[in-house]
Amino acid sequence: MNKAKVYIKENKERFISELLDLLRIPSISAQSERKPDMQRCAEFLAAALVKAGADRADVLPTEGNPVVYAEKTVDPGAKTVLVYGHYDVMPVDPRDEWRTEPFEPVIRDGRIWGRGADDDKGQLWMHAKAFEAMCATDSLPCNVKFMLEGEEEIGSPSLYGFCEQNKELLKANIILVSDTSMISMQTPSITCGLRGLAYMEVEVTGPDKDLHSGLFGGAVANPANVLARLVAGLVDENGRVTIPGFYDDVRELTPAEREAFNKAPFSLEDYKKSLKIGDVEGEAGYTTLERTGVRPSLDVNGIWGGYTGEGTKTVIPSKASAKISMRLVPNQDYRKISELFEKHFRAIAPESVKVVVKSLHGGMPYVAPTDMPAYKAAEKAVEATFGKKPLPFYSGGSIPIISGFESILGIKSLLIGFGLAEDAIHSPNESYGLEQFDKGVETIPLFYKYFAESE
Amino acid sequence: MNKAKVYIKENKERFISELLDLLRIPSISAQSERKPDMQRCAEFLAAALVKAGADRADVLPTEGNPVVYAEKTVDPGAKTVLVYGHYDVMPVDPRDEWRTEPFEPVIRDGRIWGRGADDDKGQLWMHAKAFEAMCATDSLPCNVKFMLEGEEEIGSPSLYGFCEQNKELLKANIILVSDTSMISMQTPSITCGLRGLAYMEVEVTGPDKDLHSGLFGGAVANPANVLARLVAGLVDENGRVTIPGFYDDVRELTPAEREAFNKAPFSLEDYKKSLKIGDVEGEAGYTTLERTGVRPSLDVNGIWGGYTGEGTKTVIPSKASAKISMRLVPNQDYRKISELFEKHFRAIAPESVKVVVKSLHGGMPYVAPTDMPAYKAAEKAVEATFGKKPLPFYSGGSIPIISGFESILGIKSLLIGFGLAEDAIHSPNESYGLEQFDKGVETIPLFYKYFAESE
Incomplete structure (x- = not known):
């Protein structure tokens, strides 16, 4: 050599x-x-x-x-x-x-x-x-x-x-x-x-055009408000994904495996300091290493709708969209998870809007x-x-x-x-x-x- | 003439x-x-x-x-x-x-x-x-x-x-x-x-830079998810704004006033048809005319954060923002409402993020x-x-x-x-x-x- x-x-x-x-x-x-x-x-x-x-x-x-x-x-x-x-x-x-x-x-x-x-x-x-x-x-x-x-x-x-x-x-x-x-x-x-990945895009459409928020605000479902509500509802207060069936195939670690897993050197204080965050946030009952290593997660990768320029515009946007991806762990199948996501998102959308759900890509x-x-x-x-x-x-x-x-x-x-x-x-x-x-x-x-x- | x-x-x-x-x-x-x-x-x-x-x-x-x-x-x-x-x-x-x-x-x-x-x-x-x-x-x-x-x-x-x-x-x-x-x-x-108007802009910041959603997803609060949660929480399931004190000064119509008010010709079916929406949505217990005429409302006028371009990007954005405006009715004061909004939004934000709340403009x-x-x-x-x-x-x-x-x-x-x-x-x-x-x-x-x- x-x-x-x-x-x-x-x-x-x-x-x-x-x-x-x-x-x-x-x-x-x-x-x-x-x-x-x-x-x-x-x-x-x-x-x-x-x-x-x-x-x-x-x-x-x-x-x-x-x-x-x-x-x-x-x-x-x-x-x-x-x-x-x-x-x-x-x-x-x-x-x-x-x-x-x-x-x-x-x-x-x-x-x-x-x-x-x-x-x-x-x-x-x-x-x-x-x-x-x-x-x-x-x-x-x-x-x-x-x-x-x-x-x-x-x-x-x-x-x-x-x-x-x-x-x-x-x-x-x-x-x-x-x-x-x-x-x-x-x-x-x-x-x-x-981890595997299921990457989705959702579009929520309310009225067929942008509306004046003064003339219609309070009476018409605002797609941006509805999107926020739907997205917020995808994760509960314990940091668990609420999509029915989401955890069905997740392989839970044994106590021994968890112990071994958490032996890697890790300082929560250093972690928070390096990211300049006041606190971490994730699934209750798991450590930060477990949350990123062996537990699935759901993140908004992008969200957009309405007026995002300088100053103000009093508009109810016709549409609002988000890119949402889920990290998967053994033995979750991204195809099944993508389907569960789509079914759930359609199910929770109110009558007042239409939703389009697309699977952008995935991996095991x-x-x-x-x-x-x-x-x-x-x-x-x-x-x-x-x-x-x-x-x-x-x-x-x-x-x-x-x-x-x-x-x-x-x-x-x-x-x-x-x-x-x-x-x-x-x-x-x-x-x-x-x-x-x-x-x-x-x-x-x-x-x-x-x-x-x-x- | x-x-x-x-x-x-x-x-x-x-x-x-x-x-x-x-x-x-x-x-x-x-x-x-x-x-x-x-x-x-x-x-x-x-x-x-x-x-x-x-x-x-x-x-x-x-x-x-x-x-x-x-x-x-x-x-x-x-x-x-x-x-x-x-x-x-x-x-x-x-x-x-x-x-x-x-x-x-x-x-x-x-x-x-x-x-x-x-x-x-x-x-x-x-x-x-x-x-x-x-x-x-x-x-x-x-x-x-x-x-x-x-x-x-x-x-x-x-x-x-x-x-x-x-x-x-x-x-x-x-x-x-x-x-x-x-x-x-x-x-x-x-x-x-x-109606009056209180127009706010909020910015939610998590980590000091965009993060890879695979490496950090599930362990770090995602500002876009948090923003969705905070925004969703501003209106309850009855369509009422949850900001404490928001309705304190609202002048309620008398039953006679409400009856007179609802005499204006209005067809809910035509209204929905003209906007191409499946249903209306608003404060429970009020008609559409009342919801836009004499009741206050809260709308997201714009929301943005993360990757919004073509394709996919597996990112946890560092920041996510929204423009949120409230329509006000007699005798709400936009200055008081803007203050209540700011105080409430700060109060509901978790430790894991920082928030900036700005009042962009208002009117009585x-x-x-x-x-x-x-x-x-x-x-x-x-x-x-x-x-x-x-x-x-x-x-x-x-x-x-x-x-x-x-x-x-x-x-x-x-x-x-x-x-x-x-x-x-x-x-x-x-x-x-x-x-x-x-x-x-x-x-x-x-x-x-x-x-x-x-x-």
Whole structure:
């Protein structure tokens, strides 16, 4: 491994400068006008992977954004690692809260600042560069495949079909993913659980046009008031979701599991201080770690209706809307939950309004067993670079496609992410620490080594 | 009166074409970038009033938008009518629901379509043109003053001070206002009650930045969820506002008053059909007419927070906001109600969020006695042109400055509006019927005549 490590050290600055080029491409999958940027980003990655040592790299079209597929075969008898990542990024609003331009990345205070710096361009780039280092120093012990998609942030709508159609091409022993976070640099962790997601949009319509609130106020149901009422009613005073059947399939932890789960270092005071909040809020009877790790939740991701400009407008809006998503835990099925949501929302809407409920996307929760060889190899690799055995961690986030990989390809995923909470992914001023990047690039070749050596 | 009537008939088309010019000026008072248009609009009106026959017309500066003041003295011993109107208009969003450009007025189906066509440019123009007709035909029986402001839609912030400083200038026997609606062309009415208004804005802040809803969802109070909960809680299941003290000063109607009040022709089925709603909603125990005429109400005029763009974003927004206004009835005081609102909203907000509550503007309710000479004169004038005695009407709308006139200038207002519900004021596709305009221009000289003749 020494040769790869030396190579990484000597080329570190170039790695980062290349990453900045990648970050300059505004590949926001949620915005259809970014189509040309998606294509450009995919081509950038394919070219980079060939340069890094891949036998081939293709930009494969899908119904949505293209998938970058690359591979290198070192020995048909060796284990195969399929690296998954995504080159699309989140939208940047609220735009005016960015201290520097989201797509003009800068390095400041030992961190790379820009949209995608962590999620997921920074993290996938560690894999591209670790791969380059192993190729350049003839120390790649596994066959490698890359599958980088451009639709993760919108629920990977095309990748499910892509996997269905390319089962043979994608055959591998493990899927290696860096799209998650660790507890901290002092407490490294490997994610072995991900929540699922059911993302809905609701629209409440009252009168067929905006009305003067003086002439009609008090007599006509105001869709914005009704929406507030309906949304408020989705969670009760104990922080529990009120949708009938919502908790039916939730796997409750045993007391022993709960105890183990709450052993991760966590300070409620630090947590509140870091978010500048006066108090936390959630499902009664569960700790903050449990609330984000193993309990489902319901959040309004966006709400809008009526006049939102400067000054006043005395209007009863014709419509009001909300984007509402639910995080799911084993063994909830997002399809069932989406249906329950829709049925419930329709049922609680009064006669005075019409509602439209749409399911925007969804994904299943995922659990990785901590006794599989890839987990053990990752544990050893992280311990070698961080000097500490990583904790298994149940993340509140969702990567819907991960459970899709298991059901379609029959391959487990190993979630070895090097993100930190302070990276502010999905928020303004996303960043990624240079030290996180360096540790990642160092750890990945060790994973390959230990995984190749495993039974 | 015949000469004036003939003059009006002969000049009708020019009146309308001049009005279209006035409607082309996008004088939206809520948007500060429209300042130059406000000035231009005021100058347009001053010039028009001099041309119509005023002895003088000035564009008088205020701290906000200018006031157009004009006057004509026919006889120092005659009665004086002060015509009040406003040349500012509402914003135009939702912009894409307009079938034609809001500031490129067109005539279609016997109606003028454009922002301000009714409220209040179309209605004030009837007064300018009736004035012109009386001047041109030497039949003006009263002294006339015009006071046209540019801030009515944002609560007339400068006009209160303007009145304080110009009490002598504004002396008059009655203030004549056309900024209200009639029940229908078949059931003419004169507005003798206006609701007051307390307009608030609230901002709920949770974490200091947007958070990933997967990593934090379920453990951190989501400001959009909390806002929905707080807003929903402001009105109970009986449609009553829950703010402690809110109803303390509300004057309850006597059973006899309620009976008289509900005599106005009203079909709930037609009302629902015209708004395309399945049901009405409001305070239990009151009719729709009472709910909008003599009962207070609370409406969300705008709500926003989080991601509202295309697709999905899994975010817990840092902030969520709402504009909330309350319509008030005699004897509620908007200052007291604004204070009660703020106190209550702060009290119900949980520890997990911070709230900011701002009062954006307010106005007192108003009642005009139906036995004053101006009301009697208006009643006769409307009966002459519509062939039917008008009903006294309690409107749900607010013109906050009207009660200000009474308290500052000591002058009552006569609200002789020719609007109709179908004019869609404050909404997309505002319009004003040519017949409404014609009836208005015809009725106004009769009002002057009967008012001049009254005791």
